[in-house]
Amino acid sequence: MASDTPDYGLDAELKAKQHAKYDVGLEKLVVEWIESITGEKQGEASVAEWLKSGQVLCSVVNVVKPGSIKKVNTSSMPFKQMENITYFMNAARDMGVPESAMFGTPDLYEEKNMGSVMSCIYTFGGVVQVTCLEFTGPKLGVPMHVEGKSKKREGGIATQAGGLTTTLDVERPKDKVGYLPQEVKADGPVQEGTPNEDCVYGIDKDLKAKQAAKYDPELEREVTEWIEAVTDQKKEDKDFAEWLKDGHVLCALVNTIKPGIVKKVNTSSLPFKQMENITYFMNAARELGVPESAMFGTPDLYEEKNIGSVVTCIFQLGGAVQVSAPEFTGPKLGIALKSDSKDKKRDKGGLLTDMSAGFNTSMDVARPTDRVDHCVRHMG
Numbered sequence: 001m002a003s004d005t006p007d008y009g010l011d012a013e014l015k016a017k018q019h020a021k022y023d024v025g026l027e028k029l030v031v032e033w034i035e036s037i038t039g040e041k042q043g044e045a046s047v048a049e050w051l052k053s054g055q056v057l058c059s060v061v062n063v064v065k066p067g068s069i070k071k072v073n074t075s076s077m078p079f080k081q082m083e084n085i086t087y088f089m090n091a092a093r094d095m096g097v098p099e100s101a102m103f104g105t106p107d108l109y110e111e112k113n114m115g116s117v118m119s120c121i122y123t124f125g126g127v128v129q130v131t132c133l134e135f136t137g138p139k140l141g142v143p144m145h146v147e148g149k150s151k152k153r154e155g156g157i158a159t160q161a162g163g164l165t166t167t168l169d170v171e172r173p174k175d176k177v178g179y180l181p182q183e184v185k186a187d188g189p190v191q192e193g194t195p196n197e198d199c200v201y202g203i204d205k206d207l208k209a210k211q212a213a214k215y216d217p218e219l220e221r222e223v224t225e226w227i228e229a230v231t232d233q234k235k236e237d238k239d240f241a242e243w244l245k246d247g248h249v250l251c252a253l254v255n256t257i258k259p260g261i262v263k264k265v266n267t268s269s270l271p272f273k274q275m276e277n278i279t280y281f282m283n284a285a286r287e288l289g290v291p292e293s294a295m296f297g298t299p300d301l302y303e304e305k306n307i308g309s310v311v312t313c314i315f316q317l318g319g320a321v322q323v324s325a326p327e328f329t330g331p332k333l334g335i336a337l338k339s340d341s342k343d344k345k346r347d348k349g350g351l352l353t354d355m356s357a358g359f360n361t362s363m364d365v366a367r368p369t370d371r372v373d374h375c376v377r378h379m380g
Contacts, residue, residue: 021115022114022115023115023118026118026119026122027047027114027118029122029140029141030047030118030121030122030125030140031047033121033125033138033139033140034056034060034121036137036138037060037063037064037137037138038056038059038060038063040056040059047114047118048108048111048114048117051108051117052081052085052108052109052111053076053081053084054072054073054081054082054083054084054085054086054087054088055072055073055074055084057084057085057088057121058072058084058087058088058091059072060088060121060124061087061088061091061092061095063135063137064095064128064132064135064137065091065095065128065132065134065135068091068094068095069087069088069091072084072087078109078279079272079273079275079276079279081109082105082109082272082275083272085105085108085109086105086271086272089102089103089105089120092120092124092127095124095127095128095131095132096127096128096130096131097120097123097124097127098123101119101120101123101124102120103116103117103119103120104116104299104303105271105272106297106298106299106303110297110299112299121140122140122141123141123144124140125139125140125141126140126141126142126143126144127144129141129142129143129144130143130144215307215308215311216308216311219311219312219315220240220307220311222315222333222334223311223314223315223318223333224240226314226318226331226332226333227249227253227314229330229331230253230256230257230330230331231249231252231253231256233249233252240307240310240311241301241304241307241310244301244310245274245278245301245302245304246269246274246277247265247266247274247275247276247277247278247280247281248265248267248277250277250278250281251265251277251280251281251284252265253281253314253317254281254284254285254288254317256328256330257288257321257325257328257330258284258288258321258325258327258328261284261287261288262280262281262284265277265280271302274302275298275302278298278301278302279298282295282296282298285313285317285320288317288320288321288324288325289320289321289323289324289337290313290316290317290320291316294312294313294316295313296309296310296312296313297309314333315333315334316334316337317333318332318333318334319333319334319335319336319337320337322335322336322337323336323337
């Protein structure tokens with residue numbers, strides 16, 4: 001479960017802004033509807049905890065339209081639970097929920113944006129009243145007719161302004177955090193509204209700007225050259241994130257350093273399989289000595305949330321393997337870095353006599369890093 005209190009400043013700002021916009025009333029409507037049609041009860045769990053495995057969401061779809069999701073994963077493995085969420089989203093699209101109303105898997109699974117999850121389910125409740133007339137159970141919201149897929153325009157010559165207007169009549173931009181029930185019109189298609197720029201664009205824009213200001217292109221260049229030299233796989237004209245996001249290159253990197261450390265690399269283009277490859281790389285990086293404080297989250301790479309943390313992690317890997325994998329005689333990156341990623345018993349005995357003494361001893365074992373721009377080449 002995601003922490004209620006983010007560890008870092010940018011995450012804290014994002015959480016605070018989303019929390020301020022969050023519609024508790026909308027959440028209550030959504031929860032009551034899900035409980036009434038599925039018989040599943042939220043109980044003491046938070047909404048995110050209740051829904052994150054994807055099983056309840058798949059149940060919603062299969063009650064509304066039986067057999068839509070043929071097999072629901074019951075495994076507690078993260079990638080299986082994320083696969084369930086993907087099943088729900090694909091079914092929602094098929095039933096008519098527009099792409100503009102969808103949420104990203106991390107929005108639910110890592111509680112990145114629960115407001116967008118509630119908005120999507122609310123939209124789903126309105127859409128199924130039009131597209132699934134055979135469902136006669138409890139209703140959520142009012143009937144909504146929206147085109148989830150592109151369709152051919154009825155006619156006329158497209159102009160710059162006219163073409164854009166026609167497109168917007170079909171797909172209404174949505175406030176991803178604070179979509180309100182009262183904005184839905186019962187007497188026709190979803191009407192064009194004014195997007196909440198502070199929410200849709202402002203937070204992401206601020207986050208990107210702060211990360212860009214701290215991003216180290218030189219460090220990215222060093223990391224890229226090292227990966228190319230070790231794996232013999234070229235980045236070519238792709239950007240850094242695009243090159244690495246399926247996890248193939250990262251798995252090839254650790255398998256070259258320590259053959260067999262990742263036993264099977266997924267070649268599928270399915271998102272959850274690619275994210276699983278990234279997880280394999282991170283587990284291997286931990287095993288090779290990269291401390292937990294230097295690791296990145298899957299969305300940092302897969303959704304380009306924080307590429308700086310990805311670059312820093314790989315740079316730290318380059319230093320760690322010089323100590324943990326002496327059998328690897330290939331190209332080197334950075335300087336040798338010895339850092340215990342797991343807790344161990346202190347070497348020194350004796351009684352703990354004051355707080356600062358205990359703190360200093362811990363700091364000798366695991367040195368915290370700046371996740372965005374800590375550059376270990378400055379370590380002395």
